[in-house]
Amino acid sequence: MRAARREKLMRVFVTGATGALGRHLVPGLVAAGHQVTATTRSPGKVAQLRAAGAEPVIVDGLDREAVITAVLAAEPDVIVHQMTALAQMRGLRNVDRVFAATNELRTRGTDNLLAAAARAGTRRVVAQGHNFVYERSGGPIKTEEDPVVARPIRSAERTIAAIKYVDRTVPQTAEEGIVLRYGTFYGPGASDPMVEAVRKRQLPIIGGGTGIWSFIHTADAAAATLAAIERGTPGVYNVVDDEPAPVAQWLPYLAEVAGAKPPVRLPAWVGRLLAGEFVVAQMTEVRGASNEKAKKELGWEPRFASWREGFRDWVK
Template sequence: MRVFVTGATGAVGRHLVPGLVGSGHQVTATTRSPGKVDGLRAAGAEPVVVDGLDRDGVIAAVRAAEPEVIVHQMTALSEMGRLRHVDQEFAATSALRTRGTDNLLAAAKEVGARRVVAQGHNFIYARTGTMVKTEDDPLDPRPVPSAVEAMAAIRYLDRVVPESVPEGLVLRYGTFYGPGASDQFVEGVRKRQLPIIGGGTGVWSFIETFDAASAAQAAVEGGPPGVYNVVDDEPAPVSEWLPYLADLVGAKPPMRLPVWLGRLLAGEFIVTQMTQARGASNAKARAELAWTPKYPSWRDGFRTWVHSASR
C-alpha cells in the first residue's frame, strides 16, 4: 500500500517507517527538519519536508503521494517542560492535534484516502469508577484547569478522525518509554526529582515505543475503525512502578510528599496523575488489530530500556 506518515522522525515514527517499508509498503514520510531527510531516505521512505500546520503544504504533499492510508503521528512532545502549566507546554502539540488533524483530513478527502490512523492518548478517561478503563468508558468531564485546552485537543482528534473518514482509527497510547523517548524521565528518577505524591494511587498504563509503532502498523494494515487503547498488559499504580524504576537506575527510593506540598511544588496536573489517574485495557487492540506487544509488562520493558540507556 501507499502510506503517508506524518511525524515520521518522532518517538513512534522512527520505528514505524522502517517497519512499514520492511513489510513492502510504499512510504512517504514527513519531517519539519531538512536535516532529517537523509535518515528517512536511508530507512527506505520518500521524505517530504512540511509543517503540519501549513494546510496548503500538507495538501500538496498528500496530493503528490496519493496515499491509500494516512498516519498522523505529529506532536511536539520533545519541546515539553515540567508540566506545571500543561496547556502552555502542550500548545504546539494541541495545535497539531486540532489544526494539523483538520489539514490531514482535508487532504485525505481530496485524494480519496479512506483510512486515517491517528495518535491519541489515554489520559482522557474519567477519574472515577474502575481503575482500568476500556474504550467504552466515559471521558473526564472536568479536566484539571491547567490542562483544559490540552485535553480538549486530544478529545477533538479522538472524535473527528472516526467521524470524518470511512476508516478512521485513533490509538489512545499509554505513557511512552524507550530509548530516545523519555530519557529525561529516567534522569529525573535518578536525581530523585520525581516523588510519590500522596499514596501514589494513580494508575498508569505504559507502552514501549517499538510496541506503539507495531500497533500503528497493525492499524494501517487492518482492523475496524474506532478508538483503541494501545498500552501494555499491566496497568500499575505509581506506588508500584516508580520505586521499581528507581531501583533499576540505581537511585534511592523516591521521596514521598503529601498532596498539599505536591500541589505547591509540582502543580495540580501532576498531583492528579499521581493520585487519581486511571489505567487502560488493551483487550480490544489485541483482539481487533491482532496486535501483541513485545513488552506485555513495563517491568521487562523498563529493564531493557534502562540497560540500553546505560551502555
C-alpha cells in the same frame, strides 16, 4: 470481530515520522513492503528518513495547502497522524503552555490531514491519541467504552480538548478513521528525562501514589500502529501493555533498575505547591486502560507485556 487484513502492499503517508514512535514505524512499514512517504519539518532529518527507506517530504502540518499538496502527490492508501511538538517539554505545572504547539497540530493539523485525505480519496486515517483522556473516577481500568473526562483540570483544559478533538473527529470524518489511545511512552529517545529525574530523585511519589498508569514501549506502539494500518475496524483502541500499575509500584521499580535511591514521598498538598494540580492528579487519581480490544481486533500483542521487563530493557 476482527477486520480482515489488507493483503496488498500500500502507499502510506506518515506525519511526525522522526518522532519517538515514527523512528520505529517507518522502518517497520518499509520492512513490511509498504511504500512510505514520511514528513518532517526539519531539513536536517531528510537523510534520516531516506536512510530508513522512506521518501522524505518537508512540510509544516499547520500549512493546509502544503499538506494537501504533499498528500495529493503521494496518493496514499493510508495517512498516519503522529504530529507532535514535544522535544522541549519540561515541567507540567501549566500543561496547556507546554502542549500549545502540539494542541495546534491535534486540531488544525488534524483538520488539514482530513481535508487532504478527502481530496486524495484516502479512506484510512490512523491518528495518535492518549489514554490519559479517561475520567479519573470509577473503576481502575478503562475500556474504550468508558467515558472520557468531562471536567479537566484547568491548566490542562485545552490539551484534553485537543486530544478529545482527535478522538471525535477522525472516526467521524475519515471513511476508516482509527484513533490509537497510547499509554505513556517509554524507551530510548522517548522518555530518557524520566530516568534522569529518577536518578536525581526529582520524581517523587505524591500522596499515596494511587494513580494507575498504563505504559507502552515505543516499539510496541509502532507495531500496534502498523497493525491498525493493515487491519481493524474504525474507532478508538487502547494501545497499552498488559499491566496497568499504580505509581507507588512502578516508580520505585524504575528507580531500582536505574540504580537510583528510592523516590522521595511528598504529601499531595506539597505536590500541588511544587508541581501543580495536573501532576498531583496523575500521581493520585489517573486510571489505567485495557488493551483487550486492540489484541482482539488488530491481532496485536506487545513484545513487552509488562513495564517490568520493558523498563529493564530500556534502562540498560
